[in-house]
Amino acid sequence: MKRILLILIIVLWQSVVWAQISVKGKITDVNGKGVEYVSVGVDSLFTISDVDGYFELKIPDGHTAPMIFHHISYRTQQLPFDTYKSGSVSVKLEEDIYNLSNVIISNKELKEKTISHKGFKAPGDVGFNNIRNSIYEIGPIVNNKNNYLVRSFNFKVEECTYSYCTVRIIVYEVNDKKLTPVQHKPIYIDFSDKKQFTEHTIEVKEDILLKKNQKYYIGLAVVSSSGKGTIHFPAYIRKGYVRNLTSGKIKKLPATIGLSMKGFVF
Incomplete structure (x- = not known):
């Protein structure tokens, strides 16, 4: 009887393994260059392309929705x-063009200052554990009283035990929970177990303009890692969002990752 049960378990396990397809492919731009960290999803299944544009997604039987590529x-x-x-599959993506706000030119001498604080330190922290890429994006909400030109972001890594880990930051304009990026390219930051317990200041490489009386969301996600380990950020009392990158669903949070910004006021 035990032998029959064991055989039955093996057959069922093999059926589960066989009843899926493994989709591999490469994502390139119009010039044939691999596109890094593209979100690839089918229903709630999710992965991200590597730095050369390659990806693999295992899809169980019964999932026949379109495969969506987003960057x-x-x-x-x-x-x-x-x-x-x-x-x-082989996928070629065309560059998207956003109507980004023009940078305001001023004759006044501008001094860099803190334009958004982290908030009040909360007990605990925000962590991403044992994942190669996160299905969730998390970060603070910013409400502006002036026009700002962002020059840098600042945050602390409380702990990192991944041998390598890449974090992505995107700033979105929020209109009725519709999120529109305000930058052409994401900001990528590489971490390792040698970069923990430290403050990090990340200089932006393109102009990020935040308009007066407009709400923004700064989303942070792990897009690549060694798979085993953890990266933790101190939590702060500040309104924020957590967003499911596959479904797009957003939930409000009373505490989130502490991110501050410096830049110029216009």
Whole structure:
């Protein structure tokens, strides 16, 4: 009887393994260069391309929704099930063009200052544990009283035990929970177990303009890691969002990652 049960378990396990497809592919731009950290999803299944644009997504039987490729610098693309069910795909993304706000030019001498504080320190922290890429994005909400030109972000890593870890920051304009990026490219920061317990100041490489009386959301997510380890950030009392990157669902939070910004006031 035990032997029959064991055989039955093995057969059922093999059925689960066989009843899925493993889709592999490469994502490139129009010039044939691999596009890094593209979100690839089918229903609630999710992965991210590596630094060369390669990805792999295992899809259990019964999931036949379109495969969606999303990156803020490129136009979102979809592939029908009949295209990717063979297990091999090649995707070419076209650059997306956002109507970003023009930088305001002023004759006044501008001095850099803190334009958004972290908030009040809360007990505990915010962590991403044992993942290669996170399905969630988290960060603070910013309400502006002036026009700001962001020059840098500052935050602390409480602990990092990944041998390597890449974090992504995107600033979004919020209109009725619709999120629109205000930058052409995400900000990527590399960490390792040698970069913990320290404050980090990240200089921005493009102009990020935040408009007066407008709400913004700063989203932080882990897009690549060694898979085993953890990265933790101190938590602060400050309104924020956590967003599911596959479904797009957003939930408000009373505490979040402590991110401050410096820049110029116009």
